[in-house]
Amino acid sequence: MTIRMDRRSLIKGVAGASVLAGAGGIAAPALSQGAAAKTLRFVPQANLANFDPIWGTQYVVRNAAALVWDTLYGVDEKLVPQRQMVESEQVSDDGLTWTFKLRPGLKFHDGTPVLAKDVVASLVRWSARDPMGLMLRGIQKELVAVDDSSWRWVLSRPYPKMLLALAKNNAPCSFIMPERIAQTDPFKQITEYVGSGPMRFVRDEWVPGARAVFAKFADYVPRQEKASWLAGGKQMLLDRIEWIIMPDAATASAALQNGEVDWWETPLPDLVPLLKKNRNINVDIADPLGNIGSFRMNTLFPPFDNVKVRRAVLMAMNQEDYMRALVGDDDALWKPLPGFFTPDTPLYNEEGGEILKMRNIEAAKKMLAEAGYKGEPVTCVVAQDQSITKGMGEVTAELLKKIGFNVDFVATDWGTTGTRRTSKSPPGQGGWNMFHTWHAGADCINPAAYTAIRANGEKAWFGWPDSPAVETEVTAWFDAKTLDEEKAAMKRLNKAALDYVVYAPTGFFLGYQAWRKNVSGVVKGPLPFAWGVSKAA
Amino acid sequence: MFAYAGRRILATIPVMAIVALFVFSLLYIAPGDPAAIIAGDQATPADIERIRHNLGLERPFLIRFGEWSWNVIRGDLGTSIFTSLPVTALIAQRIEPTLSLMIVTLLLSIGIAVPLGVAAAWKVGTWIDSLVMGFAVLGFSVPVFVIAYLLAYVFALQLEWLPVQGYTPLANGVVPWFTNLILPSVALGTVYIALIARITRATMLEVLAQDYIKTAHAKGLSERGVLFVHALKNAAVPVVTVIGLGIALLIGGAVVTESVFVIPGLGRLTVDAILRRDYPVIQGIVLLFSFTYVLVNLGIDLAYMLLDPRIRY
Numbered sequence: 148m149t150i151r152m153d154r155r156s157l158i159k160g161v162a163g164a165s166v167l168a169g170a171g172g173i174a175a176p177a178l179s180q181g182a183a184a185k186t187l188r189f190v191p192q193a194n195l196a197n198f199d200p201i202w203g204t205q206y207v208v209r210n211a212a213a214l215v216w217d218t219l220y221g222v223d224e225k226l227v228p229q230r231q232m233v234e235s236e237q238v239s240d241d242g243l244t245w246t247f248k249l250r251p252g253l254k255f256h257d258g259t260p261v262l263a264k265d266v267v268a269s270l271v272r273w274s275a276r277d278p279m280g281l282m283l284r285g286i287q288k289e290l291v292a293v294d295d296s297s298w299r300w301v302l303s304r305p306y307p308k309m310l311l312a313l314a315k316n317n318a319p320c321s322f323i324m325p326e327r328i329a330q331t332d333p334f335k336q337i338t339e340y341v342g343s344g345p346m347r348f349v350r351d352e353w354v355p356g357a358r359a360v361f362a363k364f365a366d367y368v369p370r371q372e373k374a375s376w377l378a379g380g381k382q383m384l385l386d387r388i389e390w391i392i393m394p395d396a397a398t399a400s401a402a403l404q405n406g407e408v409d410w411w412e413t414p415l416p417d418l419v420p421l422l423k424k425n426r427n428i429n430v431d432i433a434d435p436l437g438n439i440g441s442f443r444m445n446t447l448f449p450p451f452d453n454v455k456v457r458r459a460v461l462m463a464m465n466q467e468d469y470m471r472a473l474v475g476d477d478d479a480l481w482k483p484l485p486g487f488f489t490p491d492t493p494l495y496n497e498e499g500g501e502i503l504k505m506r507n508i509e510a511a512k513k514m515l516a517e518a519g520y521k522g523e524p525v526t527c528v529v530a531q532d533q534s535i536t537k538g539m540g541e542v543t544a545e546l547l548k549k550i551g552f553n554v555d556f557v558a559t560d561w562g563t564t565g566t567r568r569t570s571k572s573p574p575g576q577g578g579w580n581m582f583h584t585w586h587a588g589a590d591c592i593n594p595a596a597y598t599a600i601r602a603n604g605e606k607a608w609f610g611w612p613d614s615p616a617v618e619t620e621v622t623a624w625f626d627a628k629t630l631d632e633e634k635a636a637m638k639r640l641n642k643a644a645l646d647y648v649v650y651a652p653t654g655f656f657l658g659y660q661a662w663r664k665n666v667s668g669v670v671k672g673p674l675p676f677a678w679g680v681s682k683a684a
Numbered sequence: 685m686f687a688y689a690g691r692r693i694l695a696t697i698p699v700m701a702i703v704a705l706f707v708f709s710l711l712y713i714a715p716g717d718p719a720a721i722i723a724g725d726q727a728t729p730a731d732i733e734r735i736r737h738n739l740g741l742e743r744p745f746l747i748r749f750g751e752w753s754w755n756v757i758r759g760d761l762g763t764s765i766f767t768s769l770p771v772t773a774l775i776a777q778r779i780e781p782t783l784s785l786m787i788v789t790l791l792l793s794i795g796i797a798v799p800l801g802v803a804a805a806w807k808v809g810t811w812i813d814s815l816v817m818g819f820a821v822l823g824f825s826v827p828v829f830v831i832a833y834l835l836a837y838v839f840a841l842q843l844e845w846l847p848v849q850g851y852t853p854l855a856n857g858v859v860p861w862f863t864n865l866i867l868p869s870v871a872l873g874t875v876y877i878a879l880i881a882r883i884t885r886a887t888m889l890e891v892l893a894q895d896y897i898k899t900a901h902a903k904g905l906s907e908r909g910v911l912f913v914h915a916l917k918n919a920a921v922p923v924v925t926v927i928g929l930g931i932a933l934l935i936g937g938a939v940v941t942e943s944v945f946v947i948p949g950l951g952r953l954t955v956d957a958i959l960r961r962d963y964p965v966i967q968g969i970v971l972l973f974s975f976t977y978v979l980v981n982l983g984i985d986l987a988y989m990l991l992d993p994r995i996r997y
Binding site: 196334338358392532561562566569598606 | 720766768
């Protein structure tokens with residue numbers, strides 16, 4: 148028997164021992180009991196390094212921004228857009244002119260009223276960065292404020308997905324800012340953080356990399372409907388939310404068990420069994436929309452410029468190997484994914500997915516031989532500082548070797564991968580053949596923000612797939628007027644994308660969140676919704 | 685001595701210039717692109733290119749280096765690419781926790797290590813010597829993060845005497861400030877204690893074998909007097925040298941310690957900046973650390989003259 152003692156084992160040991168230690172501790176901030184109960188200490192998924200939700204599209208920024216900035220519409224838990232800042236909207240019979248009206252009484256954190264001119268400026272900035280916004284820009288004839296509370300958007304052709312564009316939770320969301328701030332170049336960072344959302348950003352207490360603080364905005368006017376994700380009444384039951392950045396999972400686990408923090412957004416799967424044993428802690432799935440693992444093959448260079456080679460890789464894949472590498476033995480955390488859309492959402496389908504169910508190494512070898520693979524090295528770029536890419540990369544490297552590829556495994560960090568994947572140079576000259584990543588399930592419920600599924604050549608995401616068949620179906624979805632039409636288009640798209648192998652889906656996986664039992668109102672969702680959350684003393 | 689100190693301070697200017705050039709060049713050739721990180725996973729190559737252009741990252745090396753150097757001379761370390769905050773402000777936010785950690789660690793380490801080293805030399809070959817040397821070997825061999833986790837397990841989770849994580853500013857009270865620093869300082873200081881104890885022991889053994897020590901004993905001086913007045917003072921030069929060199933060890937260890945104990949110091953700022961390729965922040969911190977190190981070395985050189993009047997520059 149060998150005894151394994153590495154950093155991960157030690158983390159588990161320390162965290163596990165803390166279960167025995169139980170709750171308690173002396174590190175609570177010096178607040179009165181009432182004030183402490185109104186202050187939530189939250190450990191977010193990552194550092195809030197910048198705070199411009201249009202300029203930086205990281206999810207951690209979107210999550211913080213949802214507290215500070217409000218949106219015109221918001222998707223509810225059924226993924227249906229609902230009015231949020233908007234009181235009413237009208238669309239002309241030809242579908243070309245949209246007129247919107249703001250709810251009365253909305254104010255920014257600096258006390259000024261939210262006006263239509265603020266909305267227009269915000270939409271202009273958002274639409275320069277967002278894929279759906281860019282589509283709207285492409286067909287936009289006019290976007291103007293009609294009066295203080297109304298604005299008009301005139302298009303050159305109908306855009307049935309207008310409300311979804313304004314309600315979606317994919318970054319960047321169409322957050323509304325004061326006009327003076329929204330006039331900032333969308334490719335430059337804002338320096339003033341004034342919104343009209345339920346919480347104010349306490350800039351003086353912001354220590355990037357360590358801490359961010361949000362205080363309740365007394366003049367916020369929530370809707371009267373029940374809250375549901377980004378829709379409904381955002382009732383704040385807390386006075387203050389402190390984000391405490393904890394890069395070390397063992398420390399976060401210990402702090403949660405000791406009561407030094409209240410809610411941990413992304414516990415390490417290894418630590419979850421131990422957290423579940425603690426009687427003071429709740430553990431549950433964080434985001435039911437989960438994530439889709441993937442690797443992309445560069446279609447510009449051999450061998451992956453040949454669709455047969457790409458399909459040979461798909462034939463050999465066993466998604467369970469990938470998912471086990473990510474989530475271990477917890478079967479509740481993953482599902483096979485013979486397609487591209489998020490499971491349990493309306494457009495999910497498995498059309499053309501048989502190839503991902505084959506898991507046939509011999510058939511893959513045969514197809515590779517037929518494709519004329521000449522043994523050229525395959526530069527497989529794998530970021531080692533992200534557990535997801537590291538785990539998947541190792542599985543892929545083994546797989547490729549099994550079916551006869553000559554693998555050049557490039558172990559690097561995420562920052563370097565981010566740069567290298569933009570290179571269109573040949574693999575031996577700074578380019579690449581393959582890299583691993585993952586997509587938030589919220590981005591993969593339809594083609595609206597699903598950049599990774601696009602196959603428009605030069606304009607496509609890294610790997611630059613070029614498939615007119617895929618693009619035709621993307622357009623068909625945008626033009627679809629009913630859910631049935633959308634479903635039909637997405638079935639065709641799923642098949643076309645698998646036939647071409649726009650990318651290789653490695654499976655669908657979920658993550659947990661954990662919070663102390665004196666905190667109530669935590670819901671599952673694509674972001675940690677703080678409205679409706681309360682804390683007992 | 686003052687002339688010497690002045691000359692040494694002037695000599696730091698070319699040293700810092702070389703460090704600056706080295707750091708800037710290293711970052712220039714290092715792979716990674718902050719624009720790609722800012723743009724996010726869904727960004728198109730065109731988005732990344734535009735962000736790179738706005739950040740000025742596509743401009744030639746010499747122009748960027750020239751601008752940066754000129755700004756540094758004027759006391760402006762630039763602006764963080766990610767936070768849009770001045771680097772000086774970010775450093776100012778983080779300097780107190782790191783300084784506190786280093787000072788407490790330093791005092792704790794010297795306070796423990798020097799007596800341990802003296803005791804080991806005094807009782808050489810006995811169980812005391814073996815115990816001290818055993819601790820030194822262990823302290824030097826076990827990584828900082830292992831010690832940190834073990835301390836957190838015992839003193840924070842099992843005994844619940846101390847907090848797991850966090851930092852309380854000194855302005856909020858000495859007791860909470862110190863309480864938060866105990867575990868990180870012990871974790872960070874263990875390797876430093878081991879190093880200083882070993883050097884103190886070795887140097888003391890050498891000094892204790894000198895004839896003047898025998899003379900002191902023959903004169904009938906007390907054991908304590910011989911050890912701390914005659915021996916330790918003469919053994920101090922190598923010990924002080926190691927203490928000074930060990931500052932670099934502390935700076936490196938602070939990165940890990942601050943991460944494990946969630947201390948918002950310069951170590952964590954450095955790691956975050958490196959992972960994001962936040963060049964201005966990396967450059968600013970490395971310059972600061974280099975300058976600190978040069979000053980520490982200067983301080984050590986000056987201390988030699990105080991400890992040993994025979995030394996003259």
